Amino acid sequence: MGICLVTGGAGFIGTALSALLPEHFDRVIAVDNLHPQVHPASGRPAALDERVEFVRGDVTDAGMWDTLLASVAPDVVIHLAAETGTGQSLTEATRHAATNVVGTTEMLDAFVRADALPERIILTSSRAVYGEGAWQDEDGDVSYPGQRSDAMLSSGVWDFPGLTPLPFASTRTKPTPTSVYGATKLAQEHILTSWCLALGVTPVLFRLQNVYGPGQSLINPYTGIVSFFAQRAKAGEVIPVYEDGEIVRDFVFIDDVARALIAGALMAPDAAAGSAAAPYDIGSGEGTSILRLAELIAAHYGAPAPAINGLYRNGDVRHASCEIDEARAGLAWSPQTMVDAGIVELCTWIDQEVQK
Ligand SMILES: NC(=O)c1ccc[n+]([C@@H]2O[C@H](COP(=O)([O-])OP(=O)(O)OC[C@H]3O[C@@H](n4cnc5c(N)ncnc54)[C@H](O)[C@@H]3O)[C@@H](O)[C@H]2O)c1
Numbered sequence: 001m002g003i004c005l006v007t008g009g010a011g012f013i014g015t016a017l018s019a020l021l022p023e024h025f026d027r028v029i030a031v032d033n034l035h036p037q038v039h040p041a042s043g044r045p046a047a048l049d050e051r052v053e054f055v056r057g058d059v060t061d062a063g064m065w066d067t068l069l070a071s072v073a074p075d076v077v078i079h080l081a082a083e084t085g086t087g088q089s090l091t092e093a094t095r096h097a098a099t100n101v102v103g104t105t106e107m108l109d110a111f112v113r114a115d116a117l118p119e120r121i122i123l124t125s126s127r128a129v130y131g132e133g134a135w136q137d138e139d140g141d142v143s144y145p146g147q148r149s150d151a152m153l154s155s156g157v158w159d160f161p162g163l164t165p166l167p168f169a170s171t172r173t174k175p176t177p178t179s180v181y182g183a184t185k186l187a188q189e190h191i192l193t194s195w196c197l198a199l200g201v202t203p204v205l206f207r208l209q210n211v212y213g214p215g216q217s218l219i220n221p222y223t224g225i226v227s228f229f230a231q232r233a234k235a236g237e238v239i240p241v242y243e244d245g246e247i248v249r250d251f252v253f254i255d256d257v258a259r260a261l262i263a264g265a266l267m268a269p270d271a272a273a274g275s276a277a278a279p280y281d282i283g284s285g286e287g288t289s290i291l292r293l294a295e296l297i298a299a300h301y302g303a304p305a306p307a308i309n310g311l312y313r314n315g316d317v318r319h320a321s322c323e324i325d326e327a328r329a330g331l332a333w334s335p336q337t338m339v340d341a342g343i344v345e346l347c348t349w350i351d352q353e354v355q356k
Helices: 012-018 062-071 093-114 150-154 180-199 225-234 254-266 290-301 325-331 339-355
Strands: 003-007 027-032 053-056 076-079 120-126 202-208 210-212 251-253 280-282
Touching: 003 012, 012 027, 012 254, 027 062, 062 093, 076 093, 076 254, 093 180, 120 180, 120 254, 180 202, 202 254, 210 225, 210 254, 225 290, 225 339, 251 254, 251 339, 254 280, 254 325, 280 325, 290 339
Parallel strands: 003 027, 003 076, 027 053, 076 120, 120 202, 202 280, 210 251
Antiparallel strands: none
């Protein structure tokens, strides 16, 4: 028990956590600036569990932190607040760096000023820190090919020739972000870890794959390919699929992510103490091609077959999947909802939302 503070607590992952955290903490406080790109209405979101106290505030605002921490000393912080648009981060880099990097340092400075440090801070980092990650050649040699060039993509060379992608694993894969968003998430990891270890606070880092499920934004055009596809298919439209359809992602269901974060929040102190433990990779453990995702969703709605269009976006990562062995062992956690079942749950929720 104790007090849990959730930054960005009114968002997709925050509202999913809000139903679970009050079972484990005496008080749960969500701080969120209700970013208009995520929240069409300006009031407290209906999806935020009523047992959670809501504070509207911006994590980059030092005064907000001082006012908040004058009246509350959280034991556990779950730091979710972030700008999350990967593509958008290339054209609005300062905005992303301000919330993700400066927002994190403002929070840490405020804990020092208040002279009340939490016992642990949980960070939701991202698979974006890996960029394309590591690939392997026929001889088994591993390399980091970096980012696909425009010359490759414009001539339809989607993969790195002669190389096969390896799943990400934080114990093995070197972070090589290829987006400003990914770079800011990696900066968050480094800042938080160094600060925590110096001051005796336990950092618990999660690198989330593509989270999807009921509750995700249906209006944010910069995130959420699953909800975008679902809305196209529901309207009877053809889902457009980029490149050759073989871009791969690990789609991890929201409830599985929420359970992993709760496990991190409740981990026995000695299991996490003083830890510079490797970040936990959180995914379903299975890669899914975008074509397969589109086919599943189209079939669910009886929509026409998806159309591979050969278009591409510079900066898109070709292959993202992960190993979840560390998370299984360290968190006594395993994913429960694989993509076929999760899509049905998401589409059912979208159908209900659209009727409201
Ligand atoms: N959803 C995913 O697929 C995914 C994948 C990897 C990592 N993550 C990470 O998980 C965390 C939560 O993501 P989400 O999917 O719930 O996103 P979300 O956009 O639904 O939620 C983020 C919340 O942060 C709030 N916010 C934004 N800027 C803020 C600021 N300056 N001050 C206070 N609040 C602010 C927004 O209003 C929003 O409610 C983020 O840190 C994100 O980087 C998410």
